[in-house]
Amino acid sequence: MTQYAEGITAEIVAEHGINDEEYAIILDRLGRAPNLVELGIFSVMWSEHCSYKSSRAHLGRLPTDGEKVIQGPGENAGVIDIGDGQAAIFKMESHNHPSFIEPYQGAATGVGGILRDVFTMGARPVALMNALRFGAPDHPKTRQLVSGVVAGIGGYGNCVGVPTVGGETNFHAGYNGNILVNAMAVGLADADKIFYARGAEPGQPIVYVGSKTGRDGIHGATMASAEFDDASEEKRPTVQVGDPFVEKKLIEACLELMATDAIAAIQDMGAAGLTSSSVEMADKGGIGIHLDMDKVPQREANMTAYEMMLSESQERMLVIMKPGREDVAHEIFRKWELDVAVIGETTDTGRMVLTHKGETVCDIPVAPLADDAPKYERPYFAPEVRAQIHAKDIAQPDHMGEVLLKLMASPDMASKSWIWKQYDRHVMADTAASSEDPSDAAIVRVHGTNKALAITTDCTPRYCYAHPFEGGKQAVAEAWRNLTATGADPIAITDCLNFGNPEREEIMGQFVGCIDGMAMACATLGFPVVSGNVSLYNETNGAAIPPTPAIGGVGLIPDIDKRAGFGGMKDGDILLVVGETQGVMGASVYLKVIEDREDGDAPHVDLDAEKANGDFVRGQIRTGRLTACHDISDGGLACAAADMALASDCGIKLAHEGANPPMHGFLFGEDQSRYLIAARKEDAIAILQDAKADEIPVQVVGLAGGTAISVNGAHPLELDRLRAAWEGWMPALMDQLVEAAE
Amino acid sequence: MKSAVIVFPGSNCDRDAHDAIAKVTGHAPAMVWHQESELPEGTDFVMVPGGFSYGDYLRCGAMASRSAIMPAIVAHAATGAPVLGVCNGFQILTESGLLPGALMRNAGLKFVCEKAKLTVENANTRFTSHYEGGAELIVPIAHHDGNYFADDETLDRIEGEGQVIFRYGKNPNGSKRDIAGITNEQGNVMGMMPHPERAVDEKHGGTDGLKLFESLLGSA
Numbered sequence: 001m002t003q004y005a006e007g008i009t010a011e012i013v014a015e016h017g018i019n020d021e022e023y024a025i026i027l028d029r030l031g032r033a034p035n036l037v038e039l040g041i042f043s044v045m046w047s048e049h050c051s052y053k054s055s056r057a058h059l060g061r062l063p064t065d066g067e068k069v070i071q072g073p074g075e076n077a078g079v080i081d082i083g084d085g086q087a088a089i090f091k092m093e094s095h096n097h098p099s100f101i102e103p104y105q106g107a108a109t110g111v112g113g114i115l116r117d118v119f120t121m122g123a124r125p126v127a128l129m130n131a132l133r134f135g136a137p138d139h140p141k142t143r144q145l146v147s148g149v150v151a152g153i154g155g156y157g158n159c160v161g162v163p164t165v166g167g168e169t170n171f172h173a174g175y176n177g178n179i180l181v182n183a184m185a186v187g188l189a190d191a192d193k194i195f196y197a198r199g200a201e202p203g204q205p206i207v208y209v210g211s212k213t214g215r216d217g218i219h220g221a222t223m224a225s226a227e228f229d230d231a232s233e234e235k236r237p238t239v240q241v242g243d244p245f246v247e248k249k250l251i252e253a254c255l256e257l258m259a260t261d262a263i264a265a266i267q268d269m270g271a272a273g274l275t276s277s278s279v280e281m282a283d284k285g286g287i288g289i290h291l292d293m294d295k296v297p298q299r300e301a302n303m304t305a306y307e308m309m310l311s312e313s314q315e316r317m318l319v320i321m322k323p324g325r326e327d328v329a330h331e332i333f334r335k336w337e338l339d340v341a342v343i344g345e346t347t348d349t350g351r352m353v354l355t356h357k358g359e360t361v362c363d364i365p366v367a368p369l370a371d372d373a374p375k376y377e378r379p380y381f382a383p384e385v386r387a388q389i390h391a392k393d394i395a396q397p398d399h400m401g402e403v404l405l406k407l408m409a410s411p412d413m414a415s416k417s418w419i420w421k422q423y424d425r426h427v428m429a430d431t432a433a434s435s436e437d438p439s440d441a442a443i444v445r446v447h448g449t450n451k452a453l454a455i456t457t458d459c460t461p462r463y464c465y466a467h468p469f470e471g472g473k474q475a476v477a478e479a480w481r482n483l484t485a486t487g488a489d490p491i492a493i494t495d496c497l498n499f500g501n502p503e504r505e506e507i508m509g510q511f512v513g514c515i516d517g518m519a520m521a522c523a524t525l526g527f528p529v530v531s532g533n534v535s536l537y538n539e540t541n542g543a544a545i546p547p548t549p550a551i552g553g554v555g556l557i558p559d560i561d562k563r564a565g566f567g568g569m570k571d572g573d574i575l576l577v578v579g580e581t582q583g584v585m586g587a588s589v590y591l592k593v594i595e596d597r598e599d600g601d602a603p604h605v606d607l608d609a610e611k612a613n614g615d616f617v618r619g620q621i622r623t624g625r626l627t628a629c630h631d632i633s634d635g636g637l638a639c640a641a642a643d644m645a646l647a648s649d650c651g652i653k654l655a656h657e658g659a660n661p662p663m664h665g666f667l668f669g670e671d672q673s674r675y676l677i678a679a680r681k682e683d684a685i686a687i688l689q690d691a692k693a694d695e696i697p698v699q700v701v702g703l704a705g706g707t708a709i710s711v712n713g714a715h716p717l718e719l720d721r722l723r724a725a726w727e728g729w730m731p732a733l734m735d736q737l738v739e740a741a742e
Numbered sequence: 743m744k745s746a747v748i749v750f751p752g753s754n755c756d757r758d759a760h761d762a763i764a765k766v767t768g769h770a771p772a773m774v775w776h777q778e779s780e781l782p783e784g785t786d787f788v789m790v791p792g793g794f795s796y797g798d799y800l801r802c803g804a805m806a807s808r809s810a811i812m813p814a815i816v817a818h819a820a821t822g823a824p825v826l827g828v829c830n831g832f833q834i835l836t837e838s839g840l841l842p843g844a845l846m847r848n849a850g851l852k853f854v855c856e857k858a859k860l861t862v863e864n865a866n867t868r869f870t871s872h873y874e875g876g877a878e879l880i881v882p883i884a885h886h887d888g889n890y891f892a893d894d895e896t897l898d899r900i901e902g903e904g905q906v907i908f909r910y911g912k913n914p915n916g917s918k919r920d921i922a923g924i925t926n927e928q929g930n931v932m933g934m935m936p937h938p939e940r941a942v943d944e945k946h947g948g949t950d951g952l953k954l955f956e957s958l959l960g961s962a
Contacts, residue, residue, distance in 0.1 A: 154853050158884065159794040161754020245752050245797025337751060422853045424884040426940045426947055427792075429758040436856075445945060560945055 005033040012036075016043035022374055029368040037306045037354065037362045041369065044219070044272035044310060045279060048536050051373040054502035055534040058512055061519045066528040068491050075196055076117040076268065077187075078530025080492050082556050086446060087191040088453055089123040092131070092184035092496040092552040094535035099181040100228070102239040103148025107181050108156040109242040112314055114185040115160065116268035119251050120317065122195040122258045123187025126428060127444045128157050130167040130183050131457040131496070131550040132419075135176035137411050137733050142171070145179050146419075147734065153183070154422040159244035160251070164423035165434040166442035168457055171411040174465075177228060177540030182496040184552040186455055188446060195258060200265040200285035200320040202348035206278070207326060209333050209340045210250050210316035213274070214299035216240050217312025227501055228540040238312075246315040246338070253336040254317060262325035269316040275309045277318040279352060283370035285320075288349035293356035297339040305356040320346060380508030386466055389591065389600035391583035391665025400638070400667055401717030403594055404709065405725055407635045407668070408642050410593045414729035432560060433486075438567030438647035440485040440631050441553070445560055452563070454488035454555040460634070461546040463602035466587040468513025470602040472549055474672060475514075476521035477605045478633060479553035484614040485631045485675060487563035487621035488555030490525070495532040495551055500544025502536045510547040511536075518549060524607040527553070564621045566630035566640075566676075567647035573627050573704040574684035575652060577637060579613045579674030580697050583665020589635045590668040603672050610673040616696045617675050625683040632674040637701065638667035640676040642709060646723055651706035653713070667711065678704060743959050745771035745787040748815070748831075750806050755792035755828065755939060762939035763789065766955040776809045781818055787958060788815055792829030792884075792937060802845065802887045803833030812838055824868060824958055825931045829885055832923075832933030841926055841933045842900060843892030848885070849916025855884040857947070858936055859911030860922055864904045867925060869932045872953035879950035881936035883914060888935040890917035890924075900924055908934055 004010070013023055016039055026034055026042055034042065044050060052059065064072035070087055071079035077091035095110025111128060118125050130153055135142045157164045162185070217240035257263065265285060267277040274296070282289040293305045299313070321329060326342055333340035347353070352369070354362035397403045407413055420435035430447055433439035441456040458479040464471030476493065483490040495518070500507040522528055538545040557563050569575075585591055586600025620626055628648060632640045638654070645652045656666045679687055684700070691698035708716040745767065747759045756773065763771045771789070772782045781788065795806035806812070812834075819825045819840055827835035835841045848854055857880050865875040873879075892900070897918055900906055908923035915935070923934030938951030 151852075158853055158855075158886075159752070159754075159797065161793060243797070245794060245799070248754065248794070249751050421855055424853070424855050426855065426882045426884060426937070427754055427758070429761065429940050429943065429946050431947075432945050 002033050005035045008033065008036060008039065013039065016040065017047060018043055022046060025374065030364060037309060038364050040306050040310050041275050041362065041364065044275055045369040046373050050272050050276055052534055053374045054376050054378050054536060055511065056375050057377050058515045061515060062529045063519060063522045064528050064530065066492060066526065069528055069530055070191060071194065072530050073532060076120045078492060078494055079121065079194055080530060080554065081191060082446065085191050087189050087194060088186060088554055089118050089121050089189055090184065090186040090494055090552065090554055091117050091531040092182055092494045092550065093117065093533040094496050094498055095181045095183065096178065096498065096535055096538055098239040099149055100179050103145050104152040104155065105239050105241050107149040107152030109240045109314055110181050110183045111153055111156040112242045112244065112247050113270050114183045115162065115247060116270065118185040118187040119254055120195065120266055120268045121189065122193050123189040124255060125162045125185050125187040126430065127186040127442065127455055128162050128164040128183065129442065129455055129457050129552060130164065131459065132167065132169045133175045133180040133461065133548060134171050135179065136173040137171050139176045143734060149181055150419050150422055156242055156244045158424040160248045161427050163425050163427050163431050163434065165425055165431055165444060166455065167435065169416050169419060170461065172461065172546060174546040177543060178538045178545050180498050180545065180548055182550045184457060184494065186453060186554060195263060195266050197265055197267045197281050198284035200281050200287055200346050202287050202346050204264050204320050204323055204346045205326050205342050206289065206291065206344040206346065207319045207321050207329050207340065208296060208316065208343045209319060209329065210338055211243065211246050211313055212297040212299040212339055213308050213311050214313045215303065215307055215311060218307060218310045227537050230541065240312045240314050242314045249336040249338055250315050250317065253333050253338055256332045257329055260328050262321050262328045263319055264322050265320040267318050269318060271312065273310065273312050279366060279369045281318065281320055282352065282366045288347035288351045288366060289344065290347050290353045291344035293354055295341050295343040297341050305354055305361040378502050378508045380505045380512050382509045382513055383468065383506065386586065386599060386601045388584065389586040391585050391662045391669055394585060394595060396662055396664050397594065400663065400711050400715040401709065404638050404642060404717055405722060407589055407593055407639055408722060409725035409729045410589065412589065413635055413639060415727045416730060417727065418730040418734055433565060437565060439565040440482040441488065443486060443557065443563065450560050452557040452560045454483045454486045454557055456482035456553045457550055458482055459548055459550040461548045462587045462598060464514055464547040464549065466600065467602040468510045468547055469517040470604050471547065472514030472517025473521040473605050474602065475549055475551045476518050476527060477525065477607065477610050477672065479551040480525050480527050481614060481631045483553050483555035484618050485564065485629050486557065487618060488557045490527050490553060490555040492528050492530045493551050493553045495529055495549055497532065497534045498538055498545060498548040498550065499536050500539045507544055514547055514549045521607060525611055562622050562624065564626050564629035566628045566644045569628040569644055569648035569650055569678040569704050571650055571705045573678040574681055574700060575702040575704060576677050576684060576687065577674055577699050577701050578617055578677060578696060579609065579671065581661060581666060581669060581671050581674065583661025583669035584671050585665065585669055588668065588670045603670050605672040613673050613675065613696060616691065616694055617677065620687055625679050625687060626677050627680065628678040630676045632676055636668040636670050637676060642722060644676060644678065645709055645719055646726065650704050651708045651719060652702050652704055653706065654702040654711045656711060663711065743767065743786045744784050745789065746774045746781055746785045747771045747789045747791055748774050748776065748811055750776045750795035750809065752795045752797050753791050753793035755937065758939045759789050759791040762942045762955055763959065765942055767959045774811060776811050779810050779814060781814050785818065786823055788818055788825045790827040790831030790834050792831055795830055795834065803830060803837040806834045807837035816840060819931050822928060822930050826869065827933040828937055828939065829935055832935055833887065835931060835933045840931045841924060842896050843890055845887050846889040846891050847887050848889050853886040854914050856914060858883045858914055860908045860936060861911060863906050863909055867907060867929050868958060869954055870907060870957055872957040878911065880948055881938055881951055882940045882947050883936045885935055888915040888917065890921045892918060903927060907932060908936065
């Protein structure tokens with residue numbers, strides 16, 4: 001057999017990111033050398049981004065089943081049962097590499113892509129979330145990246161008319177060369193009207209709808225599967241350009257088409273565009289596919305089959321229709337002024353055949369492209385275990401109020417209103433709590449009902465770096481805690497696993513550790529993974545990002561009137577902490593901001609205590625006794641109290657006795673599985689009685705009142721001063737005058 | 743009273759407008775597609791909802807103001823019947839000449855979404871008769887191009903004629919004289935950037951927009 005087809009060289013194969021071993025498999029499966037179109041198709045389908053070749057071996061350990069799971073990983077998005085014949089459909093996905101190269105379009109198309117994953121399944125998208133990680137605030141690229149990403153997320157989501165209800169933003173030098181833009185979408189559908197990529201049969205027409213195909217985004221998936229170097233900005237042409245107006249029309253047209261009975265299978269064209277959408281539907285249906293490339297709607301003249309198959313032009317969908325129903329699609333998509341064309345049909349050959357200008361330009365079996373793709377068991381080692389740091393190991397500060405002020409005005413803790421004011425959070429008129437509201441999760445009412453979804457994104461990368469296993473566990477536990485703190489029943493998660501180069505054993509060790517920690521937390525908390533995405537090679541010039549397995553959690557609030565936030569505390573309320581406080585300081589915000597250290601072990605989550613404490617708090621919320629409830633996380637009790645005081649516009653007098661833990665451990669320790677709750681005196685007594693009966697550790701820590709936060713009557717920090725510092729940090733960063741020399 | 747909500751490609755507050763009208767009147771409004779050339783027979787009230795009609799390409803509201811349905815809306819307004827444009831709807835009504843002035847890019851150049859404080863400047867209109875004059879309201883805003891502009895002569899005139907209906911408490915977008923909502927000279931066409939349809943429900947956005955629909959449509 002000839003090693004290379006005409007016009008193909010070893011260099012061309014290497015440029016497609018295919019190594020010798022993989023090329024040998026291609027030769028074996030085809031029984032001949034691939035042509036350029038075929039090579040391109042293998043290249044994108046076997047890219048890390050599409051094939052999960054480094055991660056698949058480990059993802060199987062994540063629990064994916066549950067009583068409420070209708071569809072787990074493997075489809076466009078996960079589906080959960082929320083009762084009354086309704087389902088919530090959600091997924092989170094990364095758009096890191098494109099956003100670093102071209103922040104506005106990278107972030108915008110990230111939002112567009114995740115929305116399509118959700119409405120492809122028949123859901124109307126009802127909420128968007130995002131988890132963003134930027135480099136150090138003073139890094140020369142940071143401000144430009146922040147403003148571009150935020151404008152891109154807003155520009156797309158605002159226009160499409162889906163509220164962006166929440167998210168999280170971190171800054172760390174570890175992301176200087178590789179920011180993370182993770183977008184999550186949540187939709188609603190009737191549980192018996194979900195659409196899948198599976199379900200196609202031979203002899204059905206393949207209909208292309210949406211935008212025309214252009215030359216943008218060619219090899220985007222391959223770009224997202226490689227490290228960056230100094231020349232990465234030259235890859236800007238691989239970033240796609242989004243058009244939210246077309247997406248809005250596409251949502252309405254698809255939902256209209258889905259209301260008919262004409263669809264056999266449907267898949268959006270995301271990464272690797274026409275290639276992956278057609279291969280996935282063929283593979284899942286166990287069938288073959290024939291496409292006539294001349295019929296693909298094209299934006300530019302003289303496009304080759306190679307370009308059309310690898311284009312990542314946005315706002316396109318591929319629908320396999322029931323035979324004879326093509327007219328239904330034509331009518332609906334014409335009404336919405338979108339392209340629609342029958343471009344091929346399904347076959348019983350199990351092969352993907354493409355014809356262009358009268359010639360067969362590709363004829364390959366479908367199976368090796370998808371399920372038979374390479375799978376690597378990459379070597380790894382676990383990082384060294386770090387010693388834990390307790391408050392007693394570090395010097396006690398002089399003035400607790402000044403420390404609190406500094407923490408609350410630090411990059412990760414300061415108000416992000418500069419960001420979320422640019423997002424329409426209210427369109428669709430069902431947002432009960434968003435970023436602006438004192439709630440640990442966003443709350444979106446299920447339209448026309450009195451129940452609501454609680455939605456959160458969470459991850460603490462500094463814990464994952466310190467101890468991948470504990471960090472992975474903590475990320476899932478904190479998402480569960482966020483939902484619980486609103487009174488929701490946590491149901492399931494989506495994950496977005498952002499790591500460096502898996503070919504390095506240290507990075508692979510981080511990945512494996514995080515997965516195992518997540519798996520344990522998911523299993524113990526009954527919080528399965530229903531969808532997700534893996535983003536590897538987040539490195540520039542060999543420097544990897546901190547391991548960042550972002551978790552998107554979804555829960556259900558059965559009665560929207562029985563929920564909690566942290567803005568309702570009243571003068572005279574008793575403050576209580578649920579959970580044990582030992583003053584653990586490793587990898588804490590305190591250590592980073594006050595001591596300029598990032599060492600120490602991550603706090604360990606006791607999952608049984610997590611579950612017991614959370615179930616107790618949720619039960620108390622539903623009795624209506626709590627005036628406020630907030631999970632205790634970054635910055636410890638003092639920062640949770642500061643949030644509560646600011647949101648309630650009421651001071652807090654904290655009280656602490658003894659040296660175990662010492663005062664700064666009590667205030668700033670990041671012990672896990674804790675909540676700060678407030679209640680009227682008589683209710684607080686009832687809560688303490690219930691806690692005793694249930695053997696839950698609950699401790700009185702203070703009293704609401706006044707205009708300051710103080711401890712044992714000393715160290716007062718006036719709320720006005722705190723608010724100014726907390727709200728002022730981000731505008732000061734973003735709105736400062738740009739130096740003329742820049 | 744029979745209502746109609748106009749739907750352009752890119753409208754995204756059409757459902758919210760529909761629900762607010764249905765809530766207040768007990769009757770679902772007709773949803774009228776932009777390619778229609780007539781309003782449903784017997785239509786009294788027309789609402790032009792917010793969103794990004796035609797993607798806001800060219801200029802916000804410019805293309806919608808030339809769409810097939812617009813002549814019917816202009817003719818309807820000429821009969822003295824009520825027409826309300828919210829957000830992108832306000833932009834469409836200024837572009838079509840039904841309202842004076844224009845809406846430019848926000849002074850801060852960024853999209854702004856917040857719960858805005860408004861003052862009712864004129865409670866003696868068919869849109870605001872259920873409010874007290876000078877009442878303070880909280881109504882959400884969400885726009886990139888809400889910076890109301892008109893020349894001083896026009897501003898003096900509309901202020902003098904009581905056509906300024908709402909003003910911002912704290913100007914979020916650079917609008918001249920803090921103007922958030924105006925009517926035409928006859929008082930039957932109103933445009934406003936804040937979203938009253940997002941303020942008709944305690945569980946979402948408060949209820950300060952309710953009285954606007956009640957003034958116009960009567961309680962259910």
